[in-house]
Each structure stands twice: as structure tokens, then as C-alpha cells.
Amino acid sequence: MDLDAFVTEHGGEWHRLRILLGRSRRKLTAAEVDEMVTLYRRTATHLSVVQSRSPDPNLVSVLTQLVLRARARLNPAPGFSAASMVRFLTVVFPLAAYRARWWCLGVAVGFVTVSTILIRLVATDQRVALEFMPENAVDDLVNHGFEAYYSEHPPQNFTFAVWTNNAWVSAVCLAGGVLVLPVLYLLWENALNLGIVGGLMVGHHRTDTFLGLLLVHGMLELTCIFVAAGVGLRIGWAWIAPGPLRTRGQSVAAAGRSGVAVAIGLVPVLLVSGFVEGFVTPAPLPPPVKLAFGAFVWLAFLAYMIGFGARAVRNGETADVDELDREAFAPTV
Incomplete structure (x- = not known):
């Protein structure tokens, strides 16, 4: 030319x-x-x-x-608007999480079951824990380390560290969901850690300390992880079983867009969880007071997610992007 x-x-x-x-x-x-x-x-x-x-x-x-x-x-960018933010918080995020509720529940049941079995196994035979840590580390964990973990750093620094770590775990669950195995491995790794630590604390008759500190923030924190893992596995299932009307790519794309909404929506929730773990868990308050606060925050999140999600389903809403922003495709029948 x-x-x-x-x-x-x-x-x-x-x-x-x-x-x-x-x-x-x-x-x-x-x-x-x-x-x-x-x-x-x-x-x-x-x-x-x-x-x-x-x-x-x-x-x-x-x-x-x-x-x-x-x-x-x-084609100018739509930019930020209060209406779009309100819609995201009241429709898109809760609906995306609500549609994956059975996946999230399945993850929660499986995680709790495996963790409970491991706690019981380690509590009855603490030699199992010695396969993962030396004996002096066991003594330090039971007598000092578990409690000190929540108060050995300034609360604001600890909150930020917990927030970023949990956001990373959630991101891995969502991004790795299409491959399925990374999510299962991450859940197993966390269940194993919880099982060993919990088994040692229970086996040394420190169940009240273990549950009294863990449950304050753990109810909300673990729920966020369960939501991220459930949505991630749902993305993986969209690739495995796309259905008769979509190709695998189209099915994964639709599920992935909902996954992005969940990833964004979990960021402030995990920040709240990090705040509870950094400021409330180590606070010198009676354990029932701290547990009540943790339960309130957890139940408020569940009520928000289920309430707004169910309402969006009844109203025929979608957690996907606008129709004009989606790819066009014909049914593959």
C-alpha cells in the first residue's frame, strides 16, 4: 500500500x-x-x-x-450517580448473592462440618497437631498466642491487615471459581487451620476463650467467605453445565458479571468485619456484650442480603449489566 x-x-x-x-x-x-x-x-x-x-x-x-x-x-461514560449507587446496594449486590444462596449454604455446611470434625479429632488426640507445629508452639498458642493475636498490634493497623487479607481470600474464591479446585483448596486450608487451633483450645479446656473471641467477628467474616466461595463455585458450575440456551463462554460471562458485583459489594462488608475484629474482639468488655454485638452485625447483614435479594427476585430484577452492554447471541438449540 x-x-x-x-x-x-x-x-x-x-x-x-x-x-x-x-x-x-x-x-x-x-x-x-x-x-x-x-x-x-x-x-x-x-x-x-x-x-x-x-x-x-x-x-x-x-x-x-x-x-x-x-x-x-x-459514547461517553455514564459516570457516578447516586441512583446507580442506590441500585447497586439495594438490587445488584444483594440479588447476585441471593441467587447463589444455596451454593453459599452448601459451602457453609461443608466448611462447618469439616472444621468440627477436625476440632474433635485434634481435641481427642493432640498428637495430630504436632504434625503441623512443634510442642512449644502448641503451648504458646494455648496459653498466650491465641488471645494475644487480637491485641498485639494497634487496632487500626490490625483492622487494615485483616480487611486486606479477607478481601484477598474472597477475591481468590471469586476469581478461581471457574477452575473450582482453587476454591476448594482455599476452603480446606482455612478449615484445617481452624480445626487445629480450635482442637488445641478445646482440648486444653479453653473452649470459652476460643469461641468467645472467634465468634465475635467470625460470624460475619466467615459468612463473607462463604458468599464469595459459593458465588465462585456457581461461576465454575456455569462453565461445567451452561444449559441449553447458552455456550460455555456466554454462561460463564453472565455468572462472572454477577461475581464482580459480589466482589465489589463484599469490600465494605469485610471492612466492617475487620473493624469488629480489630476494635471489638479485643475490647475489655464482657464476652456476652461482644458476642451480642457480633451477632447483631451478622444478622443485620443476613437480613439485608436476604431481604433485598428476595424482593429483587419478586420484582423480576437482574444483577447483570444493562442489556445494551451485554453481548448479543442466539439460542444454541
């Missing part, structure tokens, strides 16, 4: 597009907007031709910037 001839032939169109882009949106007439759309499409085609036939880096850079400017002008 003769690059100089190509530039000479179409340079006027590119210049005209620059002029239109330089004008205020309010000063453009309807005819000029139509002209801008036409020039944007032609310039995008020119860019494709140059990239495929004569990829001159300078011309590719100029045309790319021009196409991006035109696209941004013709």
Missing part, C-alpha cells in the same frame, strides 16, 4: 473529524453529529487497514488517538 497516497486521500476526513471533536457538544448540529459518526467509523476502518497492510507507528498512533477521542465523545 502506498502510505503517502493513502494519507493524501483520507487526510481531509481526519482533519474534519478533529475539527468536529474540538467543538463543544452543544454547538454541534444534528447533521454534524451524524457526520462525526460517519467519520469515526471511516477512521476506525482506516486504522484497521493501516495496521494490517502498512503499520507505520506514527500514523497508527495518530489514528488510534483520533478514534479513541471520537469514541469517547460519541
Whole structure:
């Protein structure tokens, strides 16, 4: 392709597009907007031709910037709005979590069952724990380490560390859900850790200390992990069994978009959980008071998720992006 001839032939169109882009949106007439759309499409085609036939880096850079400017002008980002935030909090996030409720419940039952079995096993035969830690570490954990863990660092620092760690665990559950095994491994790793620590505390007759500290924040924290894991596994199942009307890619894409909503929605919830663990769990308050506060926060989250989620289902709402932003596809039957 003769690059100089190509530039000479179409340079006027590119210049005209620059002029239109330089004008205020309010000063453009309807005819000029139509002209801008036409020039944007032609310039995008020119860019494709140059990239495929004569990829001159300078011309590719100029045309790319021009196409991006035109696209941004013709399809501006919707930006933040209070209405979209309210909809996300009252419809999108709770609905996405509610639709995966049976997956989340299954994860919770499985996790609690495995953890309980491990706690009982370690409590009755503490030699099991010695396979994972030395004897001096066991003594330190039971007599000092478990309680000190919640108060040995400044509460604000501890809160941030817990928040980021739990957000990471939730993100792994959601991102790794399509592969299934990473989620199951992560759940097993956490259940094993809980089983060993809990078994040692119970076996040394410190059940009240173990539950009194763990349950304060653990009710909400573990629920968030269960939600993330349940939604992640649901994404994996969308790949395994996409159904008759969608391809695997389309099914995973739809489930993945809901998963992103859950990932975003869990961030502030995990922050609340981190605040409870950093400030309330180690606080010098009577255990019943701390447990009551932890239970209140946990039940409030469940009521929010179930209440708004069920209402969104009754109203026929969707947790997916707007229809115009989804890919178009025909039923695969």
C-alpha cells in the first residue's frame, strides 16, 4: 500500500473529524453529529487497514488517538450517580448473592462440618497437631498466642491487615471459581487451620476463650467467605453445565458479571468485619456484650442480603449489566 497516497486521500476526513471533536457538544448540529459518526467509523476502518497492510507507528498512533477521542465523545461514560449507587446496594449486590444462596449454604455446611470434625479429632488426640507445629508452639498458642493475636498490634493497623487479607481470600474464591479446585483448596486450608487451633483450645479446656473471641467477628467474616466461595463455585458450575440456551463462554460471562458485583459489594462488608475484629474482639468488655454485638452485625447483614435479594427476585430484577452492554447471541438449540 502506498502510505503517502493513502494519507493524501483520507487526510481531509481526519482533519474534519478533529475539527468536529474540538467543538463543544452543544454547538454541534444534528447533521454534524451524524457526520462525526460517519467519520469515526471511516477512521476506525482506516486504522484497521493501516495496521494490517502498512503499520507505520506514527500514523497508527495518530489514528488510534483520533478514534479513541471520537469514541469517547460519541459514547461517553455514564459516570457516578447516586441512583446507580442506590441500585447497586439495594438490587445488584444483594440479588447476585441471593441467587447463589444455596451454593453459599452448601459451602457453609461443608466448611462447618469439616472444621468440627477436625476440632474433635485434634481435641481427642493432640498428637495430630504436632504434625503441623512443634510442642512449644502448641503451648504458646494455648496459653498466650491465641488471645494475644487480637491485641498485639494497634487496632487500626490490625483492622487494615485483616480487611486486606479477607478481601484477598474472597477475591481468590471469586476469581478461581471457574477452575473450582482453587476454591476448594482455599476452603480446606482455612478449615484445617481452624480445626487445629480450635482442637488445641478445646482440648486444653479453653473452649470459652476460643469461641468467645472467634465468634465475635467470625460470624460475619466467615459468612463473607462463604458468599464469595459459593458465588465462585456457581461461576465454575456455569462453565461445567451452561444449559441449553447458552455456550460455555456466554454462561460463564453472565455468572462472572454477577461475581464482580459480589466482589465489589463484599469490600465494605469485610471492612466492617475487620473493624469488629480489630476494635471489638479485643475490647475489655464482657464476652456476652461482644458476642451480642457480633451477632447483631451478622444478622443485620443476613437480613439485608436476604431481604433485598428476595424482593429483587419478586420484582423480576437482574444483577447483570444493562442489556445494551451485554453481548448479543442466539439460542444454541
